[in-house]
Amino acid sequence: MRSLRLAWLSLVRQPARAVLGILGIAAIGALLFDMLLLSRGLVLSFGELLQRSGFDVRVLASDAPPFTGPRLADASALAGRIARLPEVEAVLQLRVREAEIASFGGGGVAPDGPMDQAVEGVGRRRRVEFIGADPQVRSMWTIVEGEDLPDAAAEAGPLVVNPNLARRFALSPGSEVSLRGRCANSPEALPPVTFTVVGIAEFPFDSVTSTTIAGTLADAGRLCGDAGVDRAEMLLVRSTPRAGAPGAAAAIRALEPLLHVVTNEDLIERFSRVEFSYFRQISTVLATVTVFFGFLLIAVLLTVSVNQRLGEIAALRALGLSRSRVIAGVMWESAMLVGAGGLLALPLGALLSLWLDAILRSMPGLPAALHFFVFEPRAIVLHVALLAVAAVAAAAYPMRIVAVLPIAATLRREVVS
Amino acid sequence: MNHLRRSLLGAVTLLAAASAFNSPKPDDVPGVLISRQLLESRGLRIGDRVRLAREATGEGARTFRIEGTYEPTPDPMRFAQPRLEARLHLPDLLALTADPSDPAAGESVTSINVALKDPSDAARFALDAAARLPGTVARPTRAPDERTGTFVVLERFHLAIAVVTIVGSAVFLLALMVMLIDERRGTVGTLRLIGFTRGRILMQVLAEGAVIAVAGAVFGILFALASQDAFNRIFQWRYDTTLIFLRVTPRVIWQSLLLALPLGIAASLVASWTLLRRQLLTLVRR
Amino acid sequence: MPSIVEARSVSRIFPMAGGAVAALRDVSIGIARGDYIGVVGPSGCGKSTLLHVLGCVDVPTSGQILFQGREVGSLADAERSRLRLREIGFVFQRFFLLPMLTAWENVELPQAEAGVARAERRSRTQALLEYVGLAARARHRPSELSGGEMQRVAIARALANRPRLLLADEPTGELDEATGRQIVTLLDRLHDDGTAVVVVTHDPAVAGRAHRLLRMRDGRIVGEDVR
Numbered sequence: 001m002r003s004l005r006l007a008w009l010s011l012v013r014q015p016a017r018a019v020l021g022i023l024g025i026a027a028i029g030a031l032l033f034d035m036l037l038l039s040r041g042l043v044l045s046f047g048e049l050l051q052r053s054g055f056d057v058r059v060l061a062s063d064a065p066p067f068t069g070p071r072l073a074d075a076s077a078l079a080g081r082i083a084r085l086p087e088v089e090a091v092l093q094l095r096v097r098e099a100e101i102a103s104f105g106g107g108g109v110a111p112d113g114p115m116d117q118a119v120e121g122v123g124r125r126r127r128v129e130f131i132g133a134d135p136q137v138r139s140m141w142t143i144v145e146g147e148d149l150p151d152a153a154a155e156a157g158p159l160v161v162n163p164n165l166a167r168r169f170a171l172s173p174g175s176e177v178s179l180r181g182r183c184a185n186s187p188e189a190l191p192p193v194t195f196t197v198v199g200i201a202e203f204p205f206d207s208v209t210s211t212t213i214a215g216t217l218a219d220a221g222r223l224c225g226d227a228g229v230d231r232a233e234m235l236l237v238r239s240t241p242r243a244g245a246p247g248a249a250a251a252i253r254a255l256e257p258l259l260h261v262v263t264n265e266d267l268i269e270r271f272s273r274v275e276f277s278y279f280r281q282i283s284t285v286l287a288t289v290t291v292f293f294g295f296l297l298i299a300v301l302l303t304v305s306v307n308q309r310l311g312e313i314a315a316l317r318a319l320g321l322s323r324s325r326v327i328a329g330v331m332w333e334s335a336m337l338v339g340a341g342g343l344l345a346l347p348l349g350a351l352l353s354l355w356l357d358a359i360l361r362s363m364p365g366l367p368a369a370l371h372f373f374v375f376e377p378r379a380i381v382l383h384v385a386l387l388a389v390a391a392v393a394a395a396a397y398p399m400r401i402v403a404v405l406p407i408a409a410t411l412r413r414e415v416v417s
Numbered sequence: 418m419n420h421l422r423r424s425l426l427g428a429v430t431l432l433a434a435a436s437a438f439n440s441p442k443p444d445d446v447p448g449v450l451i452s453r454q455l456l457e458s459r460g461l462r463i464g465d466r467v468r469l470a471r472e473a474t475g476e477g478a479r480t481f482r483i484e485g486t487y488e489p490t491p492d493p494m495r496f497a498q499p500r501l502e503a504r505l506h507l508p509d510l511l512a513l514t515a516d517p518s519d520p521a522a523g524e525s526v527t528s529i530n531v532a533l534k535d536p537s538d539a540a541r542f543a544l545d546a547a548a549r550l551p552g553t554v555a556r557p558t559r560a561p562d563e564r565t566g567t568f569v570v571l572e573r574f575h576l577a578i579a580v581v582t583i584v585g586s587a588v589f590l591l592a593l594m595v596m597l598i599d600e601r602r603g604t605v606g607t608l609r610l611i612g613f614t615r616g617r618i619l620m621q622v623l624a625e626g627a628v629i630a631v632a633g634a635v636f637g638i639l640f641a642l643a644s645q646d647a648f649n650r651i652f653q654w655r656y657d658t659t660l661i662f663l664r665v666t667p668r669v670i671w672q673s674l675l676l677a678l679p680l681g682i683a684a685s686l687v688a689s690w691t692l693l694r695r696q697l698l699t700l701v702r703r
Numbered sequence: 704m705p706s707i708v709e710a711r712s713v714s715r716i717f718p719m720a721g722g723a724v725a726a727l728r729d730v731s732i733g734i735a736r737g738d739y740i741g742v743v744g745p746s747g748c749g750k751s752t753l754l755h756v757l758g759c760v761d762v763p764t765s766g767q768i769l770f771q772g773r774e775v776g777s778l779a780d781a782e783r784s785r786l787r788l789r790e791i792g793f794v795f796q797r798f799f800l801l802p803m804l805t806a807w808e809n810v811e812l813p814q815a816e817a818g819v820a821r822a823e824r825r826s827r828t829q830a831l832l833e834y835v836g837l838a839a840r841a842r843h844r845p846s847e848l849s850g851g852e853m854q855r856v857a858i859a860r861a862l863a864n865r866p867r868l869l870l871a872d873e874p875t876g877e878l879d880e881a882t883g884r885q886i887v888t889l890l891d892r893l894h895d896d897g898t899a900v901v902v903v904t905h906d907p908a909v910a911g912r913a914h915r916l917l918r919m920r921d922g923r924i925v926g927e928d929v930r
Contacts, residue, residue, distance in 0.1 A: 020588055021592055024588035024589045027584050028581075028582075031578070070471065070472060277656075278497060281652075281655075289582075293586075293589070300596075301596070355577065356578075359570060359577055364566040
């Protein structure tokens with residue numbers, strides 16, 4: 001009779017205990033699995049978002065996070081110089097302005113909705129983020145309805161709006177909307193500028209409440225009355241397949257040593273180290289706690305189980321079963337409990353991750369497409385490995401009890417007790 | 418102005434250096450306070466002279482003397498970011514960052530903080546200020562904003578994790594109680610043979626379960642209190658901040674007790690009942 | 704007749720918190736093929752310890768145990784296990800059947816451990832259960848058997864690998880008189896079929912069946928009666 005079968009029979013002999021052990025492992029195994037998903041989830045998701053934008057290098061004036069630092073001076077000339085590098089396929093200038101919707105269609109002020117707060121001074125629901133970009137370069141957004149910004153200048157500035165804005169204000173291709181810039185360098189109210197919506201697009205970094213609009217670089221300048229000021233928040237660069245992002249970044253650094261050049265990988269690394277560090281820390285801490293908890297649960301279950309069967313074990317040893325055979329039986333018991341629980345933990349963990357992901361994604365300002373829990377095969381491998389370690393560690397003490405069990409003394413004790 | 422201030426902070430990292438160049442006389446050099454983290458990371462000392470500029474190129478840099486250092490107020494939204502900051506007198510900051518083509522630049526600030534005689538009047542004051550000063554935004558500091566939303570979400574996340582942990586712990590507890598009660602099978606059988614009723618034995622088990630639950634909960638709370646310092650120290654060291662990450666408050670203690678006690682008692686009751694409902698002879702038979 | 708197992712000046716001392724206890728003191732005995740030995744004596748005189756030492760379950764503090772002329776004290780634990788598996792059968796007062804296995808599986812267990820082929824195991828197990836009169840209860844678990852039936856299964860298990868020597872420690876200790884007599888009859892039959900039997904017992908009925916009766920006191924053999 002194999003140790004495996006003996007172990008199985010020992011477990012099913014106490015079904016309540018075995019089931020509870022498996023359920024306990026499943027519950028904490030699910031949490032372990034989720035923490036493994038969380039440990040790199042943000043990094044993977046963020047990386048995917050960056051890739052989706054279609055550009056793999058970013059040029060900024062300083063190492064401050066994007067859109068928080070100083071602007072790039074002489075942005076057009078700079079973009080031109082970078083675009084001429086053999087390692088570079090395309091360069092996109094980004095100018096970001098804040099604006100508010102002044103009116104729609106034929107005129108009239110857009111009504112304040114229930115979400116407006118008078119104490120804020122301006123209706124929040126009418127605020128938009130205006131991204132000025134060069135329409136001749138392939139954009140970072142994806143058109144879902146209508147058309148993209150035209151290459152040639154149009155009479156009424158063309159706009160692409162995000163679906164949230166389109167839904168909220170019933171905008172569609174052809175709609176007219178007037179925007180008034182909210183610019184730091186202009187303490188007085190700026191005159192509104194009229195635009196025509198040409199398309200509806202999804203912007204990769206939009207949150208669920210974002211109200212994003214894209215227009216031309218020139219129109220971004222018109223909004224704030226600084227059309228002549230050639231400054232951009234950022235340059236997005238697409239490298240040639242041959243050079244790749246590192247090659248393009250190195251070439252740009254050589255050309256413009258004072259600027260801050262980051263590849264997508266650099267950005268991911270920085271966000272992983274700084275902005276995402278809390279989630280990495282908590283995933284590490286909770287993963288450690290769950291593995292320890294699992295170890296504790298199985299160790300206690302097995303130790304008590306072995307202690308209750310000392311007489312039987314001593315009798316088996318007296319009959320001639322080898323020590324290694326009996327020890328193997330204990331190890332198999334641990335493996336079966338943890339294995340069954342660990343397997344059950346995977347679908348449980350997957351369901352749990354959906355719930356936890358939904359909670360975290362409700363954080364204000366996060367890109368709607370960003371996920372915290374992202375599946376990768378590595379998570380399953382780690383999950384199995386960690387539970388295996390827990391199973392072995394948990395069986396260590398009960399195996400030791402069996403290994404050093406004094407047969408005669410135990411038999412004697414069993415008779416007396 | 419936020420981006421200007423940040424650019425200033427960024428420029429500090431480029432240009433901060435020990436002074437060894439022609440500089441204005443000491444009494445002409447304005448003072449600046451820099452954060453402890455900046456002081457340590459750049460190897461600066463109080464009394465050193467640094468040049469700060471708005472632009473990364475260093476254009477328009479001005480010389481300042483480090484008058485002192487300060488510990489930045491911990492910001493939970495930025496705890497992972499190194500606090501490399503400087504504080505200038507407002508006229509110095511404006512002189513450094515103002516756009517010379519803008520005649521109003523010297524009079525522009527990012528925000529004005531107002532301390533009221535009666536803080537409970539903040540909401541009404543903000544409304545009043547907004548009405549009297551068109552184009553401005555007035556907001557009580559306790560008003561909910563995006564940062565509050567972030568922490569509300571994090572709190573829900575932590576609660577979700579706690580719920581899962583409690584479920585796992587409950588199963589663990591039940592498994593333990595089943596084993597412990599099962600070990601007493603013979604005793605329970607003998608008591609039943611003697612004539613003890615199920616209810617009588619259950620009450621005894623209940624009392625034991627309550628004692629174990631209380632002892633366990635107290636131990637857990639003491640352990641949490643002892644370890645919160647260790648956790649805080651580790652994270653404060655890791656992120657070079659004075660932020661408190663973990664705090665066991667009376668509310669947390671009460672919540673733990675209110676969860677642990679019923680859970681412990683319920684586990685012992687369930688485990689006991691599975692034993693007591695069995696036939697008497699199966700309890701005493703080996 | 705050459706001995707199956709021989710004890711030469713064997714002592715077994717147990718260190719205890721309250722002082723060392725000499726369970727066996729300078730005991731010498733030989734068990735030959737065909738022997739039927741009873742061991743009697745007051746509680747604590749070392750009867751079970753003697754059985755454990757002879758059965759290689761325990762190692763003497765001093766002296767030698769020779770199994771078929773081979774000194775077993777220096778054997779590794781695994782080798783002693785193999786010795787017990789193939790050459791010695793044990794019957795305990797408390798049966799020690801595995802409760803999650805059927806009677807059939809309990810008897811089959813030592814054979815599987817000894818590497819006996821499946822077909823051979825099947826036929827041998829069937830034969831053993833018939834030998835002890837429990838072929839009809841083969842699929843029953845210990846909890847479904849009476850005390851006497853459990854002990855008979857235990858005897859069948861002890862004989863699973865055809866040992867030369869059967870050691871029984873108070874085999875009727877937990878049985879009523881009538882059932883005990885059934886067990887004694889079974890032991891008689893075993894002996895008649897060629898197995899050497901050593902029985903530790905308080906039961907005069909069991910002791911009366913033995914051909915050699917060893918009387919023990921304070922860890923020593925103080926007398927021997929041969930019938």
